[in-house]
Amino acid sequence: MSRFLQTLFFALIVKPIALVMLGLNVRRRNRLPGAGPAVLVANHNSHLDTLVLMSLYPLGQLRWLRPVAAADYFLRNRLSAWFATKIIGILPLDRTAEGGRNRLAPITEALEQGQIVILFPEGSRGEPEKREAFRTGIAHIAKARSDTPIVPIFMYGLGKALPRGEALLVPFFCDIFVGKPFSWTGNRKTFMAELEVRMNTLANEGDFPEWE
Amino acid sequence: MKVFPEISVPLLWAMAGIFVLLLLASATTITLVRLRPERDFTELSQRVRSWWVMASVFAVAIGLDRRLSFFFLGFVSFLALKEFLSLIPTRRADRRVLFWAYLAIPVQFFWASQAWYGMFIIFIPVYLFLLLPMRMILVGETEGFLKAVGTVHWGVMTTVFCLSHLAYLLILDSARTPAGGAGLLLFVVFLTQFNDVAQYISGKLLGRRKVIPKVSPNKTVEGLLGGVVTTLGLSVLIAPFLTPLYRHESLAAGLIISFGGFVGDVVMSAVKRDLGIKHSGSILPGHGGILDRVDSLTFTAPLFFHYIYYLHY
Structure with a gap:
């Protein structure tokens, strides 16, 4: 039932918004992994980020996509929790607990089941179209599953269309740059540096107007 | 009752002509690829293929149903804006102002569909011109105010007001318009696009002297003139079937379209150069x-619209 609702939601609402109201300009779509296990790592500016990334996949593949999302935010009430877990299919992440690496167990499990995990290493949307320092959780995942391809993706425009704290969607074209997959480099520091460099390269590909 | 009330015999012929031209373009491209395998014709093939898509969508949108035509033209305006x-x-402070700018599109195309000429012609130049800064002062951000209000209104004028004249052409039916409003629309769109192509081709083949090197280094005098001659010829040839223009009037229409098209192209090039980009998307x-x-x-x-509106309506 919820899978049917998910298909319906993406077919009737998400895809039309992404393709008609916004308009996506995807560079190198062919680099998106067709099957898991894989991790899509993207910068985070808007609630639309997850939906638009998922909309890049055919409806039939939606159930393989698992965006990692903050449990404290998305599970704050029953309706939101139902929507987040059943319709979007998030992997809830406990941002507050001291539990350390165990928190990431559901993510590695999902990867073991061959799912495609979507992760925003900035941890929150923050100021729209401004990048924040990446958290190191992604490094733990990459280390635990060192054969999993990590696909860096840079997105621009969605933070303008629907920034944090706004409910009104204003149409803007969205640029999406898909980078080359890479994997665990051997240690955390070089891995995070590698991710940073790859993201910066993708971000520098675009020519973005000022927005302030 | 006819099934497709917009389609008249001259309109069908004109559309058939366009598709014959596209067939020729495809045949030429295929021949070029065969003859000169060492050269890369990817862009040319993509271009021709996109023309096929655009021409087909356009033909369906103006041939099937008038409401669909208005909707289609409004959607093109939306994409452009x-x-x-x-x-x-x-x-960031102007997000809501931009939302109002978008809302102007359905309103402006509604005036056109209702044939309310007075409102159509002042809505964006007057009312929206006053409304946008008013909405901006309600937000209260004064830094960059003039630039913001100026650029947004310029964008709406170009992509909504100017383009919505295409929609108003649709309702200029009269006994003297052989192919109805749709014929006028097809006339100006086809000649404008063909003029672009003719300028491009004659520029590539004969181009020597740059005409406006600071803005568009690829535009040449020869290209411009090639476009003008071709468009004049086509205008005189086609006008009797699609428009109420007399022969001498159709000559001037050809001039207006070829020079207007050239200037519009170069103006948008200047905008893109200013923004530091090559293509808009x-x-x-x-x-x-x-x-x-x-x-x-x-x-x-707008130039063709006001020319024909003054002369015949």
Whole structure:
């Protein structure tokens, strides 16, 4: 039932918004992994980020996509929790607990089941179209599953269309740059540096107007 | 009752002519690829393929149903405005102002569909011109105010007001318009686009002297004149079937469209140069964005409209 609702939601609402109201300009779509296990790592500016990334996949593949999302935010009430877990299919992440690496167990499990995990290493949307320092959780995942391809993706425009704290969607074209997959480099520091460099390269590909 | 009330015999012939031209273009491209395998014709093939798509969508949109035609033209305006607003620097504070700018599109095309000429002609130049700064002062951000209000209104004037003249052509039916409003629309759109192509081809083949090197280094005098001659000829040839223009009037229409198209193209080039980009988008493979395709129309649509409106309506 919820899978049917998910298909319906993406077919009737998400895809039309992404393709008609916004308009996506995807560079190198062919680099998106067709099957898991894989991790899509993207910068985070808007609630639309997850939906638009998922909309890049055919409806039939939606159930393989698992965006990692903050449990404290998305599970704050029953309706939101139902929507987040059943319709979007998030992997809830406990941002507050001291539990350390165990928190990431559901993510590695999902990867073991061959799912495609979507992760925003900035941890929150923050100021729209401004990048924040990446958290190191992604490094733990990459280390635990060192054969999993990590696909860096840079997105621009969605933070303008629907920034944090706004409910009104204003149409803007969205640029999406898909980078080359890479994997665990051997240690955390070089891995995070590698991710940073790859993201910066993708971000520098675009020519973005000022927005302030 | 006819099934497709918009389609008249001359309109059908004109559309058939366009598809014959496209067949020729495809045949030429295939021949070039065969003859000179060492050269890369990817962009040319993409361009021709995009033309097929655009011509087919356009033919369906203006042939099937008038409401669909208005909706289609409004959607083209929307895409163009969205592209423009995505390319220019905007302020976060103006998100709601931009929302109002988008809302102007359905309203403006509604005036056109109702044939309310007075409202159609002042809504964006007067009312929206006053409304946008008013909405901006309600937000209260004064830094960059003049630039923001100026660029947004310029964008709406170009992509909505100017392009909406295409929609108003649709309702200029009269006993003297052999193919109805749809014929006038087809006339100006076809001549404008063909003029672009003719300028491009004659520029490639004969181009020597640059005509406006600071803005568009690829535009040449020879290209411009090639476009003018071709468009004049086609205008005189086609006008009797699609428009109420007399022969001498159709000569002037050809001049208006070829020079107007040239200027519109170069103006949008200046905007892109200012923004530091080459293409406005990538929605039309081989061409670029919507703005790259409708740049000439932003000039020719209002110029042709007011010319024919003054003479015959």
